[in-house]
Amino acid sequence: MTTYFVLKYLHVVGAAVLLGTGSGIAFFMLMAHRTGDPRLVAEAARIVVIADFLFTATAVVAQPVTGVLLVREVGYSMSEGWIVASIGLYIVTGVFWLPVVWIQMQLRDIATQAVQDRTDLPPSYHRYFWTWFYFGFPAFGAVAAIFWLMIARPDFTLW
Numbered sequence: 001m002t003t004y005f006v007l008k009y010l011h012v013v014g015a016a017v018l019l020g021t022g023s024g025i026a027f028f029m030l031m032a033h034r035t036g037d038p039r040l041v042a043e044a045a046r047i048v049v050i051a052d053f054l055f056t057a058t059a060v061v062a063q064p065v066t067g068v069l070l071v072r073e074v075g076y077s078m079s080e081g082w083i084v085a086s087i088g089l090y091i092v093t094g095v096f097w098l099p100v101v102w103i104q105m106q107l108r109d110i111a112t113q114a115v116q117d118r119t120d121l122p123p124s125y126h127r128y129f130w131t132w133f134y135f136g137f138p139a140f141g142a143v144a145a146i147f148w149l150m151i152a153r154p155d156f157t158l159w
Contacts, residue, residue: 004073011066015150017059018093019143021051026136029104033129038114038121045108052101060097063090081156082149089142089149096139103132 025048032044067086071078078084110125 004070007066007070007073010062011070011150014059014062014066015143015147017055018063019140019147021055021059022136022140022143025051025056025104026140029107029132036121038111038119041121041125042108042111042115045104045111049101049104049108052104056097056101060094081158082153084158086146086149089146093139093142093146096135096142100132100135100139103128103135107132 028044029048032040035041068078070076071083076083106128107125110128111121114121114125
């Protein structure tokens with residue numbers, strides 16, 4: 001049982017990091033954006049990029065590893081509906097998260113350049129920001145749905 005609880009603990013913490021870091025990043029980026037101040041945007045984006053690489057990326061790697069080990073430890077089948085749905089949603093999250101990380105780096109660089117040039121944030125910044133903003137919804141929604149699937153473990157088949 002000790003192995004199970006260690007794996008479950010790591011898996012739950014990883015899920016909380018994904019949800020919490022994602023929420024925090026979205027909040028801080030949105031608040032910085034609302035100021036329109038390139039200095040605040042540049043600094044928030046700089047920190048957000050670091051947080052994504054340090055926390056989110058670590059959890060992104062840990063989740064499938066601890067998930068598969070938990071499935072093996074408990075004796076679940078990888079073909080159970082809630083597991084298959086979780087994996088599918090995890091892929092959806094990645095499809096939206098990977099571009100978001102790249103966009104955050106663009107936002108950081110554009111805002112930093114605006115600070116150096118002593119100009120307002122250019123139109124390219126706003127295009128990237130709104131793409132980043134809208135990409136966050138499916139990624140966040142998928143992570144929230146995975147949380148529900150982990151907790152409820154509903155009995156259904158997908159095919």
